[in-house]
Amino acid sequence: MQGEADRVIDARGSYCPGPLMELIKAIKEEDVGTVLAVLSSDASSAKDIPEWVKKAGHELVGVFEEDGYWRIVIRKSR
Amino acid sequence: MKNIVVIGGGVGGTLTANYLASKLKPELRERKIKITLISATDKQLYEPGLLYLIFNKMEESEIIREIKYLLDPDINLVVDTATRVDTSNQVVETEKGSYPYDYLVIATGSKVAPEEIPGLKEGGHWFYNLEGARKLRDALAKFKGGKIVVGVMGVPHKCPVAPIEVSFMLHDFFKHLQMRDQVEILYTYPINKVFLMDSVAELVADLFDQKGIEYKTFFNPIEVDAKNKKIMTLEGEEEQYDLLIAIPPHKGSDLVINSGLADKGGWVPTDRFTLKVEGYDNVYAVGDATNLPVSKAGSVAHFEAEVIAENIAAEIKGLPPTARYYGKTMCFIETGFDEATYIWFDYETPPKPVMPSRFIHWTKIAYNRLYWLTARGIL
Ligand SMILES: Cc1cc2nc3c(=O)[nH]c(=O)nc-3n(C[C@H](O)[C@H](O)[C@H](O)COP(=O)(O)OP(=O)(O)OC[C@H]3O[C@@H](n4cnc5c(N)ncnc54)[C@H](O)[C@@H]3O)c2cc1C
Numbered sequence: 001m002q003g004e005a006d007r008v009i010d011a012r013g014s015y016c017p018g019p020l021m022e023l024i025k026a027i028k029e030e031d032v033g034t035v036l037a038v039l040s041s042d043a044s045s046a047k048d049i050p051e052w053v054k055k056a057g058h059e060l061v062g063v064f065e066e067d068g069y070w071r072i073v074i075r076k077s078r
Numbered sequence: 079m080k081n082i083v084v085i086g087g088g089v090g091g092t093l094t095a096n097y098l099a100s101k102l103k104p105e106l107r108e109r110k111i112k113i114t115l116i117s118a119t120d121k122q123l124y125e126p127g128l129l130y131l132i133f134n135k136m137e138e139s140e141i142i143r144e145i146k147y148l149l150d151p152d153i154n155l156v157v158d159t160a161t162r163v164d165t166s167n168q169v170v171e172t173e174k175g176s177y178p179y180d181y182l183v184i185a186t187g188s189k190v191a192p193e194e195i196p197g198l199k200e201g202g203h204w205f206y207n208l209e210g211a212r213k214l215r216d217a218l219a220k221f222k223g224g225k226i227v228v229g230v231m232g233v234p235h236k237c238p239v240a241p242i243e244v245s246f247m248l249h250d251f252f253k254h255l256q257m258r259d260q261v262e263i264l265y266t267y268p269i270n271k272v273f274l275m276d277s278v279a280e281l282v283a284d285l286f287d288q289k290g291i292e293y294k295t296f297f298n299p300i301e302v303d304a305k306n307k308k309i310m311t312l313e314g315e316e317e318q319y320d321l322l323i324a325i326p327p328h329k330g331s332d333l334v335i336n337s338g339l340a341d342k343g344g345w346v347p348t349d350r351f352t353l354k355v356e357g358y359d360n361v362y363a364v365g366d367a368t369n370l371p372v373s374k375a376g377s378v379a380h381f382e383a384e385v386i387a388e389n390i391a392a393e394i395k396g397l398p399p400t401a402r403y404y405g406k407t408m409c410f411i412e413t414g415f416d417e418a419t420y421i422w423f424d425y426e427t428p429p430k431p432v433m434p435s436r437f438i439h440w441t442k443i444a445y446n447r448l449y450w451l452t453a454r455g456i457l
Contacts, residue, residue: 014371017269021233024268024298024312048270055296056313078314 003062003073005037006030012041012069019045020052027058027076034076035061041069049074080111080394083170083179085160085333087117087145089453090365090379091185096455097387099150102394106152111394113152114177116170117145118159124449125236126376128211129243129412132218133251136446138208148453160186163337165358181360181390184339184346186331188236188366188374194327195231201304202229202322205244206236217321218251223260224320229309230267231299232327236366236374238274239421241265241325242282243412248323249289250415263290264317266297278411278421281431285413299324328374330367345369350425351402353386362386377408380452410442418442 009026011019019040026036038049046063049072053060061073084095095115105111127141146155158172163182170177190206192198203217204210228245245265252258265272265286271279272286272293286293298312302322309317329335330344339346339355347356348368355361364386365379372378382403389399405425411434412418418439421429432438451457 017233017274018371020269028300028312051270052296 003035003037003064003071005035005073007034008037008039010039011045012039014040014042017048018042020049023049023052023074027056030076032076032078035073036076037071037073039066039069039071043070046070046072079109080180081178082111082113082181082183082390083177084113084115084183084185085163085170086185086187086331086365086367087115087119087122087155088185088187088365088379089122089376090187090367090383091115091117091183092122092145092148092453093380093383093455094183094185094364094386095153096148096150096453097383098391099152100455101387101391103152105394112154114154114156115145115149116156116158116160116172116177118157120145120157122148122453123208124446125206126449127446128205128208129240129247130446131211132205132215132244133247133415134215134219135415140447143450143453148450150455160333161336163333163339163361165337165339165361168360179360181393182362183386183390184334184355184361184363184367185365185379186333186367188234188328188330188344190235190326191329192324192326194329195299195302195324197302197304198231198299198322198324198326201302201307202324202326204324204326206240206325206328214323218248221261221321223257225262225264225318226321226323227309227317227319228263228265228323228325229297229299230325232325233268233274234374235325235328237409238373238375239278239409239411241267242273244323245291246285246289246414247412249291254415258290263292264319265291265293266299266317267293267295268298270295275421275423275429277429278431281419282411285434289414328366334367341369343369350405352389352399353382353403362390372405373407373409375407375409376449378406381406410438410445412439412442 059075064071124141130136203214273279334340346363366374385401388401413434417434419434423429
């Protein structure tokens with residue numbers, strides 16, 4: 001699969017800003033270099049999460065549209 | 079005899095118990111059922127009043143009542159802390175006793191956890207509990223000018239609109255003191271807009287601009303440097319303040335966490351329509367305690383209490399339980415000391431705020447007094 005991750009945050013079924021806030025919680029806990037994937041069924045996550053990742057200075061590995069949900073993969077960079 | 083046990087003497091618990099008592103009056107009198115409400119404290123705090131208390135616009139005596147005077151006299155009030163829910167034996171254990179149940183309602187609410195942000199306890203204020211509100215009232219009265227940061231430090235938190243309201247009220251407070259030009263107000267929010275819901279975010283950003291209230295979004299504090307009065311964020315920013323009004327992270331009650339009834343965040347997984355705790359047929363959750371994607375608001379607890387009471391009463395009377403919660407939420411939004419708007423929404427209907435008016439503000443001020451009738455199950 002494209003964009004393998006060390007940790008997967010399954011936020012499907014939760015609404016904006018649920019998935020972003022789940023990612024924020026997880027990123028606080030992980031070390032620099034960790035790759036995290038957020039699964040979200042909320043379309044706005046595919047836009048909001050990359051926007052936050054950019055602002056917070058992390059690396060966006062990719063946004064992948066799966067079957068009925070998005071998988072947004074990022075690398076903690078600082 | 080069937081035992082209905084309600085844990086928590088806040089909005090959700092009191093209302094559920096009172097509605098049950100009124101629907102099941104004959105059964106109570108004939109001792110076919112018993113309703114027990116277990117509350118850790120003998121008093122109830124009307125939390126929305128804290129927003130007024132910090133500006134000296136409401137007194138403590140107006141926002142606190144003894145629970146025994148709020149409850150139907152046929153309800154058995156137990157002032158004690160529940161320590162564990164044993165779902166296999168259907169018993170609630172408390173510090174001093176144990177209470178078997180046939181139906182259980184979890185109404186243990188949420189509380190602020192300032193300790194989750196290092197330095198916040200030492201360097202910040204909050205108005206989300208009585209103790210914090212008292213301190214903030216003093217700090218505001220003594221404030222000599224400078225920068226106030228209203229910072230939301232985690233979601234979910236109680237009353238999603240309160241941080242917005244406090245910002246607007248700060249604007250008027252200092253305007254009335256002829257100090258507004260000496261006070262900078264900065265509002266910060268974790269996501270990329272000033273509120274969760276688009277329609278509200280647009281209206282509020284517009285009003286913030288008009289009133290000269292600044293705002294920063296994608297702002298997630300991770301630490302407060304109390305000595306140097308600085309907030310550090312996950313986004314790598316630093317923000318200076320003279321007075322920090324934080325909305326601290328929230329968590330659920332220790333009871334549900336220790337009883338294995340909560341998710342990672344401390345919230346009880348609850349069916350969004352029936353309000354039954356997932357995996358149980360006779361255990362319900364109401365109000366702030368649930369994991370539902372609805373506001374942690376007194377109005378939600380109120381509307382949910384109606385559904386739970388109706389369904390438990392129906393089952394006891396041998397009728398099918400057909401009431402469903404549909405996400406109904408109602409929130410006033412004070413936009414200053416003399417105007418307010420409100421939003422009304424449910425699972426399918428997004429909110430549409432109306433233009434702020436004096437009339438809506440007066441309605442809110444009246445409700446601040448009428449709430450005690452709501453708690454009694456009358457209004
Ligand atoms: C500043 C502020 C402003 C607000 N403004 C509004 C508003 O304008 N409109 C609105 O709708 N909502 C508002 N709210 C939110 C509202 O107050 C809460 O959503 C509401 O109180 C939730 O009710 P509850 O019954 O779920 O929980 P709570 O009212 O928190 O009650 C929970 C109760 O359970 C008790 N308890 C907990 N654990 C145990 C245990 N182990 N054993 C026994 N008892 C226990 C607690 O002592 C507490 O009394 C505001 C909140 C704040 C802080």
